[in-house]
Amino acid sequence: MSQEAEASLREVGVVLRRSRVDNPWIDHVWSVEAVLPDAPGAEAGAALGGEGDAQLIYAGLASIELYKAETGNYRDNLAEGAPFLWVAFRETEAGGVEIAGVTADPTEGESLFEAGAQVGKAPMPAAVAAWVAAFVDQFHVERVFVKRQRDKSGPDPRKNPGARRGSGRGDAH
Numbered sequence: 001m002s003q004e005a006e007a008s009l010r011e012v013g014v015v016l017r018r019s020r021v022d023n024p025w026i027d028h029v030w031s032v033e034a035v036l037p038d039a040p041g042a043e044a045g046a047a048l049g050g051e052g053d054a055q056l057i058y059a060g061l062a063s064i065e066l067y068k069a070e071t072g073n074y075r076d077n078l079a080e081g082a083p084f085l086w087v088a089f090r091e092t093e094a095g096g097v098e099i100a101g102v103t104a105d106p107t108e109g110e111s112l113f114e115a116g117a118q119v120g121k122a123p124m125p126a127a128v129a130a131w132v133a134a135f136v137d138q139f140h141v142e143r144v145f146v147k148r149q150r151d152k153s154g155p156d157p158r159k160n161p162g163a164r165r166g167s168g169r170g171d172a173h
Contacts, residue, residue: 008066008135012128013039013058014087014099020053030097032087032120037127045096059089062102066132071140073105074132083124083132088112104132 013036020028033056042048044060064085066074077083086109088100100117103109104124113119124132 007068008131010064010066010128010131011039011061012036012064012085012102012125014060014062014089014102015048016057016059016087016089016097018055018057030089030091030118030120032089032122035085035087035102035122035125035128037125057097059097059099062087062099064102064104064128066104066135068139070105070108071136072143073107075136075140077104077106077124078129078133078136083129084121085124085128086112086119086121088115088117088119090117104128 015033015036017031017033018028019031039061040058042058044058046058048056048058050056083104084106085102085104086106087102088109089097090100091097101108101112103112109119109121
């Protein structure tokens with residue numbers, strides 16, 4: 001099967017907030033302000049304005065990739081009523097940031113955090129939500145949970161070396 005049939009890709013713009021903090025070890029923190037459904041005409045790193053001690057920075061383009069195997073997670077995110085996108089980013093040595101990834105899958109967002117990136121979430125724009133919903137409608141397959149039945153042949157001799165299989169008594173004869 002081709003990779004195009006397995007995944008779908010869309011580029012979005014990411015806006016981060018750089019806020020000053022009163023802390024002896026750091027002078028600022030980054031947080032996710034917004035995800036834009038389309039790329040703006042700004043260069044990555046461009047200042048978009050600010051308020052007080054906070055400055056909005058256009059961090060650049062990022063790709064959201066949707067996979068057929070994750071449609072259940074996307075569907076659950078959309079069903080919440082106010083879906084989110086998770087944005088992973090890292091601060092560069094020069095003091096800027098680079099986007100590590102953007103996802104509509106909450107479990108992937110958690111994985112990006114565990115991999116060492118800073119992760120924030122932003123409301124999913126309506127155009128992106130419609131794109132994700134169309135992908136889910138096209139590819140989601142409901143998987144029925146089937147509980148595995150326990151073997152009823154008797155005690156497991158690996159757990160009780162003196163037991164014989166099938167006797168149910170546990171004696172060594």
